[in-house]
Structure formats: structure tokens, C-alpha cells
Amino acid sequence: MAVIKHSKQRDAIRQFLMSRTDHPTAEVVYANVIKEFPSISLGTVYRNLSFLVENGQAIKVPCEDGSVHFDGNVHPHYHFQCKTCGAVLDLDMDGIEEAQSLNRAAAANFKGMIDGNVTFFYGTCPDCMMKQ
Ligand SMILES: [Zn+2]
Numbered sequence: 544m545a546v547i548k549h550s551k552q553r554d555a556i557r558q559f560l561m562s563r564t565d566h567p568t569a570e571v572v573y574a575n576v577i578k579e580f581p582s583i584s585l586g587t588v589y590r591n592l593s594f595l596v597e598n599g600q601a602i603k604v605p606c607e608d609g610s611v612h613f614d615g616n617v618h619p620h621y622h623f624q625c626k627t628c629g630a631v632l633d634l635d636m637d638g639i640e641e642a643q644s645l646n647r648a649a650a651a652n653f654k655g656m657i658d659g660n661v662t663f664f665y666g667t668c669p670d671c672m673m674k675q
Pocket residue numbers: 625626627628629630667668669670671
């Protein structure tokens with residue numbers, strides 16, 4: 544992995560992610576962080592986002608439509624993407640432990656080790672429902 548020297552930039556990227564609940568893409572992070580660090584490149588933003596994800600300080604949310612979003616909220620939670628506007632929302636779910644018992648079910652007849660699973664929900668968001 545490339546050496547990342549500019550931890551001020553990484554702090555700014557992390558701060559920005561923590562301040563948002565709309566799961567920005569790397570491009571959105573870049574468009575905001577460049578206001579504070581005019582010389583930052585999109586590649587640096589990507590590298591810092593990967594670093595945060597690898598170190599458990601952010602979550603990468605790959606979506607159905609091929610876009611990749613980032614989340615500063617690292618507590619286990621599920622995501623929803625609107626098929627109409629592409630918005631990525633957090634789901635406030637009851638029974639999240641039941642959803643995670645899927646790991647145990649998957650591990651039952653599997654000789655390897657299951658660390659997690661990715662479940663993704665999609666449909667129409669409340670804003671788009673209003674517009675219909
Ligand atoms: Zn929508």
C-alpha cells in the first residue's frame with residue numbers, strides 16, 4: 544500500500560464522512576475536501592478512504608447500480624438504495640441480530656470461516672414516493 548503522509552487530509556476526510564448521513568461517493572468527498580486542501584487529488588481521496596475502511600474507521604457501501612458510497616458510521620447497520628434517485632439511506636431495523644444470525648446459518652454447513660455478510664435493500668425512497 545502507498546505511504547500516506549498527509550494525515551491532516553485524512554482527518555478532514557474522516558470529519559467530513561462523520562458529519563454526513565447521506566453516504567457520499569469518493570467524488571462528493573473530493574468536491575468538499577478540495578475546498579480546504581486545494582491541491583488534493585481524487586486519487587489521494589480514494590487512497591485515504593481505503594485506508595479508513597481498512598482501519599475500521601469507515602464503511603464502504605457498494606451499491607446495486609455500481610456506485611460506491613462511504614459511511615462514517617461504523618456501527619453494524621443495513622443500507623437501502625433508491626432505484627429512482629440513487630439515494631443511499633440507513634435502515635433503522637428491529638431484529639438486526641436476527642439478520643446477523645445469517646452468518647451462523649451460512650457457517651453451519653461450511654468448512655471455512657464466515658466473517659460477515661452483505662445484505663443490501665433497494666426500492667423507492669420516501670422522497671420519491673411523495674413525488675409519485
Ligand atoms: Zn429516491
